[in-house]
Amino acid sequence: MSSSYHHGDLKAALLAYAREQMEHAGFDGLSMREMAKAVGVSHTAAYRHFADKQALLDVVATDSFSELLELTRQGAASAPAEPRSRLHASGMAYVRFGLGAPRRLAHMFSAMDAPQASASLRAAGFGLFAFLEGLVGAGQVAGVFRAGDTHQLSRACWAMVHGLATLPSLARLAHSGTELETGLRSAEEALAVFLDGLARM
Amino acid sequence: MSSSYHHGDLKAALLAYAREQMEHAGFDGLSMREMAKAVGVSHTAAYRHFADKQALLDVVATDSFSELLELTRQGAASAPAEPRSRLHASGMAYVRFGLGAPRRLAHMFSAMDAPQASASLRAAGFGLFAFLEGLVGAGQVAGVFRAGDTHQLSRACWAMVHGLATLPSLARLAHSGTELETGLRSAEEALAVFLDGLARM
DNA sequence: CTGGAATGTTAACGACGTCAACATGAGGAA
DNA sequence: TTCCTCATGTTGACGTCGTTAACATTCCAG
Structure with missing residues (x-):
């Protein structure tokens, strides 16, 4: 089935996760890699949607x-x-x-x-x-x-x-x-x- | 002569540099390693004076x-x-x-x-x-x-x-x-x- | 004078941001 | 349909970072 090679709405998912986690994250807490993992995607996937x-x-x-x-x-x-x-x-x-x-x-x-x-x-x-x-x-x-x-x-x-x-x-x-x-x-x-x-x- | 294996006043020097550079540093800009280099000492030297x-x-x-x-x-x-x-x-x-x-x-x-x-x-x-x-x-x-x-x-x-x-x-x-x-x-x-x-x- | 204690160095580890090269899939043109 | 192309996602790598462990050097109290 490979339900998802393409995530569907990765950009929105990343933004939502970042917005939500920003409060709980200690300092900058949220890293690119951690956000990607949380959303179920590999690091560097975010770079298709955001420059950095x-x-x-x-x-x-x-x-x-x-x-x-x-x-x-x-x-x-x-x-x-x-x-x-x-x-x-x-x-x-x-x-x-x-x-x-x-x-x-x-x-x-x-x-x-x-x-x-x-x-x-x-x-x-x-x-x-x-x-x-x-x-x-x-x-x-x-x-x-x-x-x-x-x-x-x-x-x-x-x-x-x-x-x-x-x-x-x-x-x-x-x-x-x-x-x-x-x-x-x-x-x-x-x-x-x-x-x-x-x-x- | 080895004028300085011991820096003399490393703790104060680090604090002064950090305070001064905090304004110019882009984001967190100042890293442990960079501060150590700027003060003329090797990275990890700071750990003798600060826990982290x-x-x-x-x-x-x-x-x-x-x-x-x-x-x-x-x-x-x-x-x-x-x-x-x-x-x-x-x-x-x-x-x-x-x-x-x-x-x-x-x-x-x-x-x-x-x-x-x-x-x-x-x-x-x-x-x-x-x-x-x-x-x-x-x-x-x-x-x-x-x-x-x-x-x-x-x-x-x-x-x-x-x-x-x-x-x-x-x-x-x-x-x-x-x-x-x-x-x-x-x-x-x-x-x-x-x-x-x-x-x- | 001497043996810790304080201070500094080197080497290494894992996590991070980011880039390059490659893989997969969606959707239109033939 | 078939194929091509581009958007999207993955893998692997590089350099930097914070931090620890093991070692080196200097200072000072006895």
Whole structure:
């Protein structure tokens, strides 16, 4: 029967495995050879679909940016149609993503600030920022956010949210119990502080 | 003469080289073998001073936490003796460190959230947080910061600052010119927003 | 002065990323 | 159908890496 000399959908299988294992892998943990074996194919098979390891991981990062954009969009959409609530909701969606997939989030950014980052990866990251900038700008137009350079304020906002999503390594350090719940409660409070500052004075 | 069978201060030389090269190294770039060669010693010599590569990098991270604590301390000390100014100054010192050594900062946190992180590494990270928490608490006692769980507020504060220090990968993405200057200006504004929110209402 | 203890070297092993050469199969052209 | 071609997968090899074991050299305490 030789059910499979050709795997059928090797590319997708590799991406799925990489995305899933990225959290469990100790450091870089996942090697080309191990991924190939896990998917039931011989090492170097992946090279028919990806130029090298970096290219594969870049695609994971790109897809993850799209996923995160979608999550923040849904967050905003499911909130009251009012700037502060929308920004809050999409920020919390971002934080939830980060708490659920911390290593993947870290990888997304470490992949993006590499000089060889692909155009599509950069575009995906920029798309996420653009969405956020739209939310901030809308609040300014509505007169409920402070005036000022929208780009700068949006960067500040991203930094706040990204810090909250990224930092909970420290929650573990600070002897907290339930990691996820603690992280979310902290994020709620921090965002409130920031948004109070963002409000027009 | 055999000027050097024994290097003299191999441990320090390795740490210095690793700290210095961490920024230039592409990915993990720096290998045990390459570091040994650069320092003028044969591979495996490092194993007389460090259990393994992770141990060496953990020491770099630990030292960097101490360095960062010292910088934030100096920042606070050189500011007007008033809570907001002190918090602002030490936050900016943190951001400056992050803009100057982005990969090292990233490494510090990736090292710390590893399960095998050494006790001294965790202690160094916690010391930095404790210092920040002291600044926030002082502001609350003085009545100029909003009331609330000091621990939570401090986490929020750290997240803000850490995001600002970490994110400028995006500045590059957002077609900014001078990376460092832009990052610092953004950080100034973002911190102002956050601190306005932190102020007692 | 001398014999460990500290430090450094050489040689080797297995795992890794990647390339080149080869094998297999799917699908269109005759 | 038959055959050809190209996409896909495999095997084998090379150089590099982290790490260990066995050996060499130097320092220092007795």
